[in-house]
Amino acid sequence: MAWFETWFDTPYYHILYKDRDFAEAENFITLLINYLNIPKDSKIIDLACGKGRHSVFLNQLGYEVLGLDLSKESISHNKKFENSGLKFAVHDMRNEIYPQISSEKADAVFNLFTSFGYFEKEEDDKKIFQSISNILNDGGFFVLDFLNAKWxxxxxxxxxxxxxxxxxxxxxxxxxxxxxxxxxxxxxxxxxxxxxxKVKLHTLDAIKNYAEEFGFERVKIFGNYQLSDFDLENSPRCINVFRKRQQN
Structure with a gap:
């Protein structure tokens, strides 16, 4: 099994990272939603949702949310938060979401807090962009929050x-x-x-090339969770905002 298939399902993973800043995360989500200006009741997919903290908060903000994660333990934990506008399911991000898991396409897909770069094969990285492109409505947003390799x-x-x-x-x-x-x-x-x-240190250009191959254009890069402008040498994060191009 791959490292993430075992480590993420252990109680020790959650103990080690239990003190992650929830206030910072909710502030980041609020700033991001305001920037994207996504109408309330839109459908958002939280891809690699972990224990569901972002999914729950997005739902509280008024969105229909689907949280997906490979960890069966995390999804089992998250089921207690479900309601008519918040659902969770076990899912490998390399596989298609629509229509296998969701009968409706989404207005935005969020992949947050370095939940990309786990796979050895480039074809697996491309499968992620392909599946996200397929689940998004034209004009929909894909936010890929990744580490800044240079930093x-x-x-x-x-x-x-x-x-x-x-x-x-x-x-x-x-x-x-x-x-x-x-x-x-x-x-x-x-x-x-x-x-x-083990996380692959994807460059800005590599991520951009994947996105463009599957019908996205990059509209913004933020450098931290306060949505400051990206600086290659000094920004800890590389938060890519992509938009799916209109199909002819």
Whole structure:
């Protein structure tokens, strides 16, 4: 199994990342929605939704939301939040969404907090853009929130230790063959665990080329969750806003 098929379904993944800033995330979503000016009651797909925090907040803002994630554990957790305008389903982002999972197309697809770059094969990256293009209405938005590869290279912290819920996580990072690799080791109840994360450092041009191949145009790049303009050397994020071209 691929690293993300095991690591994301463990309780330790959620322990390690439990302190992510919910206020920052909700502020980011609010700013993004205001920028995109998506009408209320529009359909938004939260692709790689994790534990559903963005899906729930988008629904609270007045949108019909479908949250999709490969992790069965996360989707099972999210089912308690469902209502008439909020649904969750297990889904591999390389596969088609429409009409297998959703009978209606969407007005926007959000792929947030570095949920891209997991796959080794370029054809798998392209499948993601193809499936998103197929599910979006003409003129719909695709927001791809990715890390800024240049900033990662400039600021890489090779080793750190984080203690969460009494567990000491040793995290080592390296860049190898245009991937950032994070080795995560820890001991719990006398047993040692070793996991890793591996994300491809896609360039701006590579992402743009994928998008254009499948009918998107890039309309904006933001450099952080406050929606500041993108700066190649100093921006921690590379938040791409694409729009699906009108089909003839």
């Amino acid at each position: 990662v290279e400039n600021t890489l912290l090779k080793e750190e230790i984080k203690t969460k819920e009494g567990i000491e996580f040793t995290i080592k990072k390296k860049i190898e063959n245009q991937h950032i690799i994070k080795d995560i080791s820890f001991t719990d109840n006398g047993q040692r665990f070793d996991y890793f994360e």
